[in-house]
Amino acid sequence: MMALGLKPGDEVITTNFTFIATVEVVELLGLRLVLIEPDSNTFNISVEAIKKAITPRTKAIVPVHLFGQCADMEPIMEIARQHGLHVIEDVAQATGADYRFSDGKEKKAGTMGIIGCTSFFPSKNLGCYGDGGALFTDNDDLAALIRSITNHGMKVRYYHDTIGVNSRLDTIQAAVLRVKLRHLDAFNEARQQAAAHYDRELSGLKGMTIPFRAANSTHIFHQYTLRVTDGNRNRLREYLENEGIPSMVYYPVPLHMQKAYSHLGYGTDDFPVTTELTNQVLSLPMHTELDNEQLEYITGCIRSQFK
Numbered sequence: 455m456m457a458l459g460l461k462p463g464d465e466v467i468t469t470n471f472t473f474i475a476t477v478e479v480v481e482l483l484g485l486r487l488v489l490i491e492p493d494s495n496t497f498n499i500s501v502e503a504i505k506k507a508i509t510p511r512t513k514a515i516v517p518v519h520l521f522g523q524c525a526d527m528e529p530i531m532e533i534a535r536q537h538g539l540h541v542i543e544d545v546a547q548a549t550g551a552d553y554r555f556s557d558g559k560e561k562k563a564g565t566m567g568i569i570g571c572t573s574f575f576p577s578k579n580l581g582c583y584g585d586g587g588a589l590f591t592d593n594d595d596l597a598a599l600i601r602s603i604t605n606h607g608m609k610v611r612y613y614h615d616t617i618g619v620n621s622r623l624d625t626i627q628a629a630v631l632r633v634k635l636r637h638l639d640a641f642n643e644a645r646q647q648a649a650a651h652y653d654r655e656l657s658g659l660k661g662m663t664i665p666f667r668a669a670n671s672t673h674i675f676h677q678y679t680l681r682v683t684d685g686n687r688n689r690l691r692e693y694l695e696n697e698g699i700p701s702m703v704y705y706p707v708p709l710h711m712q713k714a715y716s717h718l719g720y721g722t723d724d725f726p727v728t729t730e731l732t733n734q735v736l737s738l739p740m741h742t743e744l745d746n747e748q749l750e751y752i753t754g755c756i757r758s759q760f761k
């Protein structure tokens with residue numbers, strides 16, 4: 455957003471159903487954060503809600519490819535084109551996912567908007583051994599500017615043409631990622647196999663919905679997130695914990711209810727879809743090393759609660 459020259463007062467539209475990191479920079483730069491609802495099936499930013507949120511001050515849309523599945527990028531890119539807006543993709547949870555356009559062409563998550571942003575936090579599909587991240591762009595001038603911003607605004611050492619930050623990727627992390635990148639597709643396939651096992655065992659249970667598979671995106675299952683629709687989400691979570699199975703609610707407090715963001719002035723009832731998802735979602739263990747025995751144990755425990 456610094457590289458794109460966004461200025462205080464410019465509006466940035468993003469989904470209310472995401473991790474806080476998506477929106478922090480909007481606030482840090484004094485931009486105006488416009489939160490909108492996700493789609494209740496895919497959990498990703500609602501295209502209809504984007505259309506309604508655009509004003510003459512809108513400058514950017516930030517779709518987040520939540521839990522490993524791409525937001526609906528074709529209509530989002532079209533809306534952006536019509537209104538002259540930047541699209542900045544948050545790819546932190548979907549590195550390696552593919553989006554298919556209606557003409558059959560496929561693109562990787564993070565390569566459709568003007569900039570894609572990812573995270574290499576160790577739990578991510580492509581994780582390093584500490585903290586790290588990267589931006590993707592195919593615009594050379596923008597890439598050079600971003601490189602300088604991440605290094606205190608320098609292109610030539612000690613000559614600061616731009617206001618920058620220290621956001622360099624540690625060499626040790628780059629070395630880890632250089633090796634792990636070769637295995638990314640295999641890592642994602644291992645997650646997909648675990649997800650297929652969950653799907654098989656958990657589909658059709660009354661009071662529970664398995665993750666929705668969008669027709670135009672692969673799902674690389676950063677998270678395998680159920681919806682527990684019978685009001686028993688917290689009870690199920692407690693039961694699983696007692697059986698030694700970790701689960702997690704992403705995210706327990708939606709952005710519009712976060713203390714640090716209360717100045718935005720949103721009310722409790724402003725986001726019914728987000729609120730419903732917040733009350734229903736439950737993410738099961740998901741990583742590359744889940745074996746059949748573990749998956750059977752987890753799904754067996756869950757099935758015993760949903761007869």
Ligand SMILES: Cc1ncc(COP(=O)(O)O)c(C=O)c1O
Binds near residue numbers: 472518546575585
């Ligand atoms: C959707 C989303 N965006 C952004 C981030 C930010 O990642 P980091 O903590 O590496 O800045 C994360 C990771 O936690 C995330 O899940």
